[in-house]
Amino acid sequence: MSTSKKLNLSKDEILNDYYIAHLSRNISLLGRKEVLTGKAKFGIFGDGKELAQIALAKTFKNGDWRSGYYRDQTFMMAAGIFSAEEFFAQLYGQTDVNLNPGNAGRTFNNHFATRSLNPDGTWKDLTKQKNSTPDISPTAGQMPRLLGLAWASKLFKQNKELWELKQFTNQGNEVAFGTIGDASTSEGHFWETLNAAAVLQVPMVLAVWDDGYGISVPKDYQTAKGSISELVKGFEKGEKDVNGIHIYKVKGWDYPALIETFTKGVEKSRTEHVPVLFHVTEITQPQGHSTSGSHERYKSPERLQWEKDFDCNLRFRNWILENGYANTSELDQIEAKAQSDAKDARKKAWEAYSDPIKRERDELIKIIDNRSCMCKREHVDKVGLITEKLKAIPNPIRKDNISAAKQILRHVCSDCSIREKLQADLTAWIERNMQEGYDKYSSHLYCETERAAWKVKGVAPIFKEDSPMVAGREILRDNWDAQFKKNKKIVVFGEDVGGIGGVNQTYEGLQKKYGEIRITDTGIRETTILGQGLGAALRGLRPIAEIQYFDYLLYTLQTMSDDLATIRWRTKSGQMAPLIITTRGHRLEGVWHAGSPLSMVINSIRGVYVCVPRNMTQAAGFYNTLLEADDPALVIEPLNGYRLKEKRPENIGEYKIPLGVPEILREGSDVTLLTYGSNVRIAQEAVEQLWEFGISVELIDVQTLLPFDLPNIILDSIKKTNRVVFFDEDVPGGATAYMMQKVLEERNGYMFLDSPPKTITAKEHRPAYTSDGDYFSNPNAEDVFDGIYELMHEVNPKRYPKLF
Numbered sequence: 001m002s003t004s005k006k007l008n009l010s011k012d013e014i015l016n017d018y019y020i021a022h023l024s025r026n027i028s029l030l031g032r033k034e035v036l037t038g039k040a041k042f043g044i045f046g047d048g049k050e051l052a053q054i055a056l057a058k059t060f061k062n063g064d065w066r067s068g069y070y071r072d073q074t075f076m077m078a079a080g081i082f083s084a085e086e087f088f089a090q091l092y093g094q095t096d097v098n099l100n101p102g103n104a105g106r107t108f109n110n111h112f113a114t115r116s117l118n119p120d121g122t123w124k125d126l127t128k129q130k131n132s133t134p135d136i137s138p139t140a141g142q143m144p145r146l147l148g149l150a151w152a153s154k155l156f157k158q159n160k161e162l163w164e165l166k167q168f169t170n171q172g173n174e175v176a177f178g179t180i181g182d183a184s185t186s187e188g189h190f191w192e193t194l195n196a197a198a199v200l201q202v203p204m205v206l207a208v209w210d211d212g213y214g215i216s217v218p219k220d221y222q223t224a225k226g227s228i229s230e231l232v233k234g235f236e237k238g239e240k241d242v243n244g245i246h247i248y249k250v251k252g253w254d255y256p257a258l259i260e261t262f263t264k265g266v267e268k269s270r271t272e273h274v275p276v277l278f279h280v281t282e283i284t285q286p287q288g289h290s291t292s293g294s295h296e297r298y299k300s301p302e303r304l305q306w307e308k309d310f311d312c313n314l315r316f317r318n319w320i321l322e323n324g325y326a327n328t329s330e331l332d333q334i335e336a337k338a339q340s341d342a343k344d345a346r347k348k349a350w351e352a353y354s355d356p357i358k359r360e361r362d363e364l365i366k367i368i369d370n371r372s373c374m375c376k377r378e379h380v381d382k383v384g385l386i387t388e389k390l391k392a393i394p395n396p397i398r399k400d401n402i403s404a405a406k407q408i409l410r411h412v413c414s415d416c417s418i419r420e421k422l423q424a425d426l427t428a429w430i431e432r433n434m435q436e437g438y439d440k441y442s443s444h445l446y447c448e449t450e451r452a453a454w455k456v457k458g459v460a461p462i463f464k465e466d467s468p469m470v471a472g473r474e475i476l477r478d479n480w481d482a483q484f485k486k487n488k489k490i491v492v493f494g495e496d497v498g499g500i501g502g503v504n505q506t507y508e509g510l511q512k513k514y515g516e517i518r519i520t521d522t523g524i525r526e527t528t529i530l531g532q533g534l535g536a537a538l539r540g541l542r543p544i545a546e547i548q549y550f551d552y553l554l555y556t557l558q559t560m561s562d563d564l565a566t567i568r569w570r571t572k573s574g575q576m577a578p579l580i581i582t583t584r585g586h587r588l589e590g591v592w593h594a595g596s597p598l599s600m601v602i603n604s605i606r607g608v609y610v611c612v613p614r615n616m617t618q619a620a621g622f623y624n625t626l627l628e629a630d631d632p633a634l635v636i637e638p639l640n641g642y643r644l645k646e647k648r649p650e651n652i653g654e655y656k657i658p659l660g661v662p663e664i665l666r667e668g669s670d671v672t673l674l675t676y677g678s679n680v681r682i683a684q685e686a687v688e689q690l691w692e693f694g695i696s697v698e699l700i701d702v703q704t705l706l707p708f709d710l711p712n713i714i715l716d717s718i719k720k721t722n723r724v725v726f727f728d729e730d731v732p733g734g735a736t737a738y739m740m741q742k743v744l745e746e747r748n749g750y751m752f753l754d755s756p757p758k759t760i761t762a763k764e765h766r767p768a769y770t771s772d773g774d775y776f777s778n779p780n781a782e783d784v785f786d787g788i789y790e791l792m793h794e795v796n797p798k799r800y801p802k803l804f
Contacts, residue, residue: 009259011325011326014320014325015320015325015326015330015334017051017054017078017255017316018316018317018320018326018331018334019334019337019338020050020054020074020077020078021050021051021054021074021312021313021316022313022334022335022338022339023077023084023338023341023342024046024047024050024073024074024077025047025050025286025313025338026338026339026341026342026343027045027073027084027087027088027342027345027346028045028046028047028073028286028287029047029287030088030342030343030346031043031045031087031088031091031109032045032287032291034088034091034092034346035091035291036291039092039350039395040091040092040093040109041093041108042108042109042290042291042292043091043108043109043290043291044070044071044108044109044110044289044290044291045071045073045109045110045287045290046070046071046072046073046074046075046110047285047286047287048211048252048283048284048285048286048307048311048312049071049072049074049209049211049252049283049285049312050074050312050313051252051253051255051258051312051313051315051316052207052209052250052252052258052280052283052312053072053073053074053075053078054074054075054078055255055258055259055262056075056177056207056258056262056266056278057074057075057078057079058078058259058262058263059175059262059263059266059267060075060079060130060177061130061174061175062127062128062129062130063126063127063128063129063130063131063169063170063173063174064130064131064174064175064176064177065131065132065133065149065174065175065176065177065535065538065539066079066112066130066131066132066133066176066177066178066179067132067133067142067143067145067146067149067176067177067178067535068112068132068135068142068177068178068179068180069135069139069142069179069180069181069184070109070110070111070135070137071110071179071181071209072110072112072135072179073087073110073112075179076112076132079130080130081112081114081129081130081132082102082112083345084341084342084345085099085345085348085349086099086100086101086102086349087109087110087345087349088345088346088348088349088350089349089352089353090102090103090105090108090109090110090111091108091109091349092349092350092353092354093105093108093353094349094352094353095440095441096352097572097574099349099352099353101113101114101115101574102114102132102134102571102574103134103570103571103572104440104571104572104574105440105441106441106569106570106571106572107134107135107136107137107570108137110135111134111135111136111137111570112132112134112135113132113133113134113135113570113571113574113575114129114130114131114132114574115571115574115575116131116538116574116575116576117573117574117575117576120449121447121448121449121450121451121573121576121630123167123168123540124167125166125167126167126168126169126539126540127166127167127168127169127170127174133145133149133535133538133575134567134570134571134574134575136562136563136566136570138558138562139181139183139184139187140180140184140185140187140188140189140190141189141558141559141562141563142178142179142180143178143180143187143189143190143192143193143528143531144189144192144193144527144528144530144531144532144534144535144559144563145531145534145535145538145559145563146176146178146193146204146206146531146535147193147196147197147200147202147204147528147531147532147535148531148532148533148534148535148536148537148538148539148543149176149204149535149536149538149539150175150176150197150200150202150203150204150275150535151200151202151532151535151536152169152174152176152535152536152538152539152541153169153172153173153174153175153176153202153203153273154172154200154201154202154203154273154517155172155491155517155536155541156168156169156171156172156174156539157171157172157173157273158172158517159488159515159517159518161488162488162489165489165540167540168539168540168541169539172273173270174203175203175204175205175266175269175270176202176203176204176205176535177205177206177207178204178205178206178207179206179207179208179209180206180207180208180209181208181209181211181214182208182209182210182211182212182214182219182222182223182228183213183214183215183217183219183222183223184214185208185222185223185228186214186222186223188527189527189528189559192525192527192528193528193531194206194232194235194245194275194277195235195523195525196522196523196525196528196532197245197275198235198237198243198244198245198275199243199523200243201243201273201274201275202273202274202275203269203270203273203274203275204269204275204276205265205266205269205275205276205277205278206275206276206277206278207278207280208228208229208277208278208279208280209252209280209283210228210252210279210280210281210282210283211283211284211285212283212303213285213289213295213298213299215289216289216293216295216297216298227279227281228279229247229249229277229279232245232247232277233247235247235277237274245274245275245276245277246265246268246269246274246275246276246277247276247277247279248261248264248265248276248277248278248279249278249279249281250262250278250279250280250281251280251281251282252280252281252282252283252284252312253282253310253311253312253315253316254315255315255316255319256319258280261278262278265278282310283312284307284310284311284312285307286307286311317331354395357396357397357398357401358396360398360401360433361390361393361396361400361401363429364390364401364404364405364426364429365387365390365391367422367425367426367429368383368387368408368422368426369387382408382411383408383411383412383422386404386407386408386411387404387408389404390404398433398437401433402430402433402434402437405426405429405430405433406430408422408426409423409426409427409430443569443572443573444568444569444572444573445568445569445606445607446568446607446609446631447568447573447576447629447630447631448573449630451628451629451630452629452630452631453609453625453626453629453630453631453633453659454609454658454659454660454707454710455629456625456628456629456656456658456659457656457658458625458656458657458658458661459651459654459655459656460655461617461621461649461650461651461655462649462650462651462655463647463649463650464650467647467648467649467650468647468648469645469646469647469648470645470646470647470648471642471643471644471645471646472615472616472617472641472642472643472644472645472646473504473505473506473508473616473642473643474648475616475617475620475646475648475649475652476506476616476619476620476637477501477505477506477507477508477509477510478648478652478653479620479623479624479652479653480492480506480507480510480623481510481513481653482652482653482654483623483624483627483653484510484513484514484518484519485653486653487542487627489540489541489542490518490541490542490543490544490627491517491518491519491520491536491541491542491543491544492507492518492519492520492543492544492545492546492582493519493520493521493522493529493532493533493543493544493545493546494521494522494529494545494546494547494548494582495521495522495523495524495529495546495548496521496548497511497519497520497521497522497546498511498516498519498520498521499511499521502546503548504584504642505642506637506642507519526547526552526553526555526556527555527556527558527559529545529546529547529556530545530547530556530559530560530564530579530581531559532545533545533579533580533581534559534563534564534577534579536579537576537577537578537579537632538567538575538576538577542578542580542627543579543580544580544581544582544623545579545580545581545582546581546582546583547581547582547583548583548584549583549584549585549592549593549639550583550584550585550586550596550597550636550639551585551591551592551593551594551597552583552592553581553583553601553634554597554600556581557600557601557604557605560581560604560605560608560634561604561605564577564579564605564607564608564632565604565605565606565607565608565632566607567607568607569607576630577632578626578629578630578631578632579632579633580623580626580627580632580633580635581608581632581633581634581635582623582635582637583634583635583636583637584636584637584638584639585636585637585638585639585677585678586636586638586639586640586677586678586679586729589769589770589771589774590767590769590773591766591767591768591769592766593639594639594767594774594778596677596728596729596730596735596762597730597731597734598610598612598705598728598730598734598735598738599730599731599733599734599735599737599738600734601634602705602706602735602738603738605634605706606706607632608631608632608633608634608706609626609631609632609633609634609659609704609706609707610633610634610636610704610705610706611626611633611634611635611636611659611703611704612636612676612677612702612703612704612705613635613636613637613638613657613677613703614638614641614676614677614678614680614681614701614703615638615641615644615646616637616638616641616642616646617646617647617649618657618703619635619637619638620649620652620655621655621656621657622635622657622659622704623635624653624654624655624656624657625656625657625658625659628656636677638677638678639678640678641678657703659703659704659707659710660704660707660708660709660710660711661703661704661709661710661711661713662674662700662701662702662703662709662713662714663700663701663703664698664699664700664713664717665680665684665699665700665701666684666687666697666698666699667698668687668696668697668698668699668721669696669698669720669721670695670696670697670721670723670792671695671696671697671698671721671723671724671725671788671791671792672697672698672700672714672717672718672720672721672723672724672725673687673697673698673699673700673724673725673727673784673788674700674702674714674724674725674726674727674739674743675699675700675701675702675726675727675728676701676702676703676705676728677728678729679727679728679729679779680699680701682779682780682781682784683699683727683781683784684699685781686781686782686784686785686788687699687784689781689785690785690788690789693789693800694799694800695788695789695792695800697788698717698720698721700713700714700717702714702739705735705738705739708739708742709742709743709747712747714743714747714749715743715747715748715749715752718743718749718752718753719752722752722753722754722755723753723754723755723791723795724743724744724749724753724757724758725757725758725759725760725784725787725788725791726739726740726743726757726758726759726760727759727760727761727779727784727787728760728761728762728779729761729762729767729778729779730761730762731761731762731763731764732759732761732762732764733761734761736759736760736761737759740757740759744757754795755791755794755795758787758788758791760779760783760784760787761779762777762778762779763776763777763778765777786803789803
């Protein structure tokens with residue numbers, strides 16, 4: 001029996017695979033030339049991996065998901081979700097989402113994605129298309145979300161209430177496909193994901209493309225035993241094992257073996273819901289790592305010759321000829337067509353990219369042409385010189401056009417007869433192009449539809465005179481109970497979340513009520529906890545990922561910053577992941593349970609909203625708001641507030657705290673004091689003490705750092721008090737500096753100050769152990785009192801004499 005017959009392949013399919021392999025190779029070769037000739041900025045390609053990716057794509061079905069990396073162009077093309085023209089559109093940085101739907105020019109080439117959302121922000125039917133999450137460059141960065149994509153299939157399969165969500169799943173039968181370079185398996189993300197997948201038993205298939213190198217470093221420096229499949233054998237699932245992974249090894253140039261191996265492994269993953277790893281060896285990389293260098297610098301002549309001999313496209317050609325599926329002439333014709341089609345794709349993509357920019361330049365030149373402006377002082381026509389310089393650029397970019405327009409405005413003399421009309425015309429042109437530039441490069445960092453989190457209307461918590469006083473953790477527990485009851489898409493997971501109901505009992509009894517599939521424990525693996533949530537959110541669920549303590553959030557920061565925070569932006573609203581991350585922070589005991597590194601977080605995760613509630617009533621209200629919106633968010637519960645008594649709202653699960661709206665907790669006339677979270681109670685204590693000395697403080701809880709004070713409540717307060725103090729327990733120059741920039745610079749609050757602004761912060765070091773350690777490390781009520789009293793002493797020394 002012939003291999004082709006065994007694999008049920010027709011001649012047409014085999015020859016079409018040959019065409020795709022050569023088309024992909026040709027665009028890689030042309031892509032490198034486009035960079036080296038200056039038409040593109042940077043290029044990274046998938047040459048040498050064509051055959052393996054074609055074989056793997058045969059198993060990729062509608063509804064499935066990919067979480068791969070920048071070598072996967074052939075897989076995407078073979079799957080029918082990426083074209084040669086799109087390849088060049090990405091290479092040039094095409095910003096038209098219709099021509100570059102994967103990344104709209106916001107990331108460099110071979111960063112792929114499909115579009116999960118309609119233009120109005122609603123979900124498409126994800127079961128009727130092949131899906132790819134948006135790639136990121138950091139090595140192994142795709143791994144955490146891969147786990148979540150696969151885990152979502154498990155949720156969909158085991159929770160039959162979700163089967164009616166037919167636009168998201170076909171009863172959980174979807175497989176999550178991952179790809180990674182062999183050298184990147186050295187990263188911690190790889191091992192954490194592999195272990196979690198083995199424990200969870202999810203339908204995840206992972207192809208490791210092994211070309212022997214990590215840029216210039218051979219795998220002897222990368223992988224113990226020189227083989228990832230040997231190294232992970234401890235994970236391998238045996239017949240009697242309840243968990244683990246299935247491992248396959250195959251050569252990247254062996255077409256029939258690749259198809260047979262991938263078909264067998266993916267089918268096992270799909271039907272049995274188990275993770276599978278494919279180690280694809282003897283892969284080549286004909287052009288080296290990227291356009292940044294040449295592999296001739298670090299590969300021996302013998303290695304380079306081996307790569308030529310074992311080039312997968314050459315081996316494929318020989319296999320076809322040996323098995324009689326085509327003759328030399330037929331294959332030559334296919335190769336010629338692939339080469340021609342690649343050049344046509346390049347030409348079309350270049351024209352589609354460059355012609356609009358040239359038209360922008362022509363519009364600018366039309367405004368300034370024949371408007372010479374000979375400077376009376378310098379006797380030079382600077383406008384004409386700038387114009388001629390712009391005309392001479394053969395392939396202008398938008399920077400050239402706008403820079404020229406702004407330079408012309410600078411060099412038109414104030415007494416020039418053409419200035420007024422030219423200034424008006426150029427200003428209009430610049431404003432229009434800058435606005436278009438914002439849309440091209442800066443829009444959609446957050447949701448811009450009616451489901452934006454900041455647009456959710458607030459609903460106040462309702463209290464009665466006899467509303468019971470309960471521990472704060474009970475408000476959260478009851479609120480989650482209400483949310484789980486009405487929204488079957490919600491799942492919550494994290495360390496100690498399930499069996500014991502959370503370390504602070506905020507989920508007490510809920511796992512028993514709603515089942516382990518919806519409220520579940522995880523291992524100690526913060527990055528993949530976040531990844532579970534990220535992948536599940538990309539698939540339409542509403543996950544709540546709990547990171548036990550705020551300090552442990554640092555484990556997840558790379559994934560939060562590079563992946564979660566940028567998903568909507570880097571796809572220009574083609575995908576969204578409205579994940580809610582819940583954690584607890586601020587004052588407790590010791591270095592790693594009492595940190596408040598807010599500035600490190602808020603400056604790393606723009607694209608994720610950050611809520612800093614002062615108590616559990618506010619925290620629950622934020623969760624209610626966020627669950628009605630399409631934005632990801634981080635909610636930091638005050639760690640020392642779970643046992644403190646609060647009134648239980650009558651409308652638990654229904655009230656909503658709006659994002660970006662500070663709350664004035666106490667009105668005052670002398671100074672405005674801004675703070676948040678656990679600091680609020682300290683501030684309240686200090687404000688009472690200051691009142692005894694005749695100082696009236698307006699205390700404002702900012703409530704959310706991202707977004708920040710949308711209605712300008714703080715500015716209005718400063719207009720009244722003319723003084724402002726920023727207080728928190730971050731390091732000096734941390735979140736207080738962020739708040740200061742927002743208030744004084746962005747909102748021009750400095751104009752209304754009669755005294756210098758002041759910050760009250762923690763020390764530069766981490767908080768020391770014990771209550772005394774905390775007292776001397778973090779700001780306390782005495783520090784707040786002293787800081788504000790000193791400010792008022794400078795204003796009126798007689799009324800507020802020095803105390804010490």
